[in-house]
Amino acid sequence: MSRSRKPAKDLSRREFVHVTAVASAALALPGAPALLGRADTLRIGLIGCGGRGTGAAKDCLTSSERVELVAIGDLFPDRVKECRTNLARMATEDTTGGLKAKIRVDDAHAFAGFDAYQKVIASKVDVVLLATPPAFRPRHLAAAIEAGKHVFMEKPVAVDPVGVRSVMASSDRAAQTGLAIVAGTQRRHDAGYQAAMQRIHDGAIGDIVAAQVYWNQGGLWMKPRQPDWSDVEWQIRNWLYFTWLSGDHIVEQHIHNIDVANWALGAHPVKAIGVGGRQWRTDPAYGHIYDHFAIDFEYPNGVHVLSMCRQIDSTASRVAERLVGTRGTSDAHSVITGAAPWSWDAQTPRTNPYVQEHADLIASIRAGKPLNEGRQVAETTLSAIMGREAAYTGKEITWDELLNAEQDLVPADVKFGPMPVAPVAMPGQTVLARSWRSA
DSSP states (O other): OOOOOOOOTTOSSSHHHHHTTHHHHGGGSTTOGGGOOTTSOEEEEEEOOSHHHHHHHHHHHHHOSSEEEEEEEESSHHHHHHHHHHHHHHHHHOTTSHHHHHBOOOGGGEEESTTHHHHHHTSSOSEEEEOSOGGGHHHHHHHHHHTTOEEEEOSOOOSSHHHHHHHHHHHHHHHHHTOOEEESOGGGGOHHHHHHHHHHHTTTTOSEEEEEEEEEEOOOOOOOOOTTOOHHHHHHHTGGGOHHHHOOHHHHTTHHHHHHHHHHHTSOOSEEEEEEEOSSOOSGGGTTOOSEEEEEEEOGGGOEEEEEEEEOTTSOOEEEEEEEESSEEEOSSSEEEESSOEEOOTTSOOOOHHHHHHHHHHHHHHTTOOOBOHHHHHHHHHHHHHHHHHHHHSSOEEHHHHHTOOOOOSOSSOOSSOOOOOOOOOTTTOOOOSSGGGO
């Protein structure tokens, strides 16, 4: 991936101001990397107690020895309670008995509210797991890096260009201060993908001339609105269906496959054009996002990647990647055909990549060689946003145009109360707006 992008010196959110304070102070903070002995127990804090966050906590605790979960936080008290219940159940079901000893969250360190993330970070933790809706990832990452914490953050890492630039700035600051950032793009930690990609980069299929990436499946969960929920609470509890919270499913889910294309090509797309729409999920209960996209991404040297994603019940499912080269093809994770055929040995053990990404994070911290995947996942996030905006607007969207755009979909001060649902994007009418409210 290119690292020649501009620094985020013109951020409109407050995070960057916070991030820039790290330089002189981070290494002097309690829990900063210079103070962590390699054999010490690492204290983990979880921010975002939904299913993915609870799963990430379990994966982290399972991945390594001498780690313990000591603090959790979420906007909603019921999610905090549910997380603790589910973790206790997981510990009971763990036949090794090791998980129970690693869960050490007491009542005083189970936080709820809009400031829960700040309280988790302040709880003398060494590593923070970020698993809230993507809208909040940039500000949570900035706060964690400011406090001198290592980070695992779920994908995507932003929903708009301003958020992406904030993540890039935080990632650069983490690199300067010796902090690790690992992202939830778990294919990068999957042994099969790594083995195939190494061969591809070594020329097994020749020069890549085209690729196709897919995430087509049925619908996902939806929580019916309750009478006592404000607009904001309803939208956050149903965050999948609002662009300002999830980025739309091309960003929230299909990012995995787009990331494989970026990985294989060693680059991000330079422009995109595409189509999409809202054909099946038309009920207002599903917010305003699309249910299908098809994007033509153009990469350097004129390589085109077809990107397709859909969330519609009773349709054909396909979650896959296909790379086409001058000497062969590959599914990117287990098979190469052509001049240098190869396949993954089914008898070879393959570690769960959701666990392996945490094992790699912890190992890098203890080795004093912290991984930093922040810019990598930020570029993939912006790639997916480019596809979204190409479909929303019906226009060709270029990388430089989007990277420098002032689109900022997330309110500076999110609080419970009214928030009208923005209209469904209409190609030919919708523009690349500064904010969703101005679309």
